[in-house]
Structure formats: C-alpha cells, structure tokens
Amino acid sequence: MTEDRITQLEILAAEQEKTIEELSTxxxxxxxxxxxxxxxxxxxxxxxxxxxxxxxGDVPVTKPPHW
Incomplete structure (x- = not known):
C-alpha cells in the first residue's frame, strides 16, 4: 500500500515537472x-x-470664416 502511494506521488511529480517545463518553454x-x-x-x-x-506641409493658420 505504501509503495503504491509512493509510486503515485512520483508519477504525479514527474507529470507536474513536465507541465512546468512545457509552460516555461x-x-x-x-x-x-x-x-x-x-x-x-x-x-x-x-x-x-x-x-x-x-x-x-506648411498649413497656414487662418481664422475661421465666422470671426
């Protein structure tokens, strides 16, 4: 039972390491x-x-017609 749990944790750690490497890339x-x-x-x-x-260009400044 303990050995299976350790194996599962190692698999999980390896998958996370792969994911982190992919994200970093x-x-x-x-x-x-x-x-x-x-x-x-x-x-x-x-x-x-x-x-x-x-x-x-040089656009001259003129007053509007209503001034």
Whole structure:
C-alpha cells in the first residue's frame, strides 16, 4: 500500500515537472514574440510619424470664416 502511494506521488511529480517545463518553454516563446512585436510596432510608429511629417506641409493658420 505504501509503495503504491509512493509510486503515485512520483508519477504525479514527474507529470507536474513536465507541465512546468512545457509552460516555461511556451512562456519563453511568447516573450520573444512580444519583444519582436514591440520592435516592429516601434519601427511602424516611427515610419508613420515620418510620413505624417512629410505630408503635413506648411498649413497656414487662418481664422475661421465666422470671426
């Protein structure tokens, strides 16, 4: 009876260790993906600002017609 209980606890510990390793691997993959996405977003934001500056031009400030 005690030997069966110890065996079951060892099986449970091994399964938990496997699950923790899988979760750690997935977390690492997602972290790398998030870092890559943050860099891409930063580049796109910078590019957007450059394009916005190029197309804005010098718009004169005028009073609205009702003034």
């Amino acid at each position: 997935e977390l690492t993959r997602q972290w790398r993906e998030m870092e890559a996405l943050k860099k891409k977003l930063q580049r796109l934001s910078e590019r957007f600002m450059e394009l916005e500056e190029q197309t804005a």
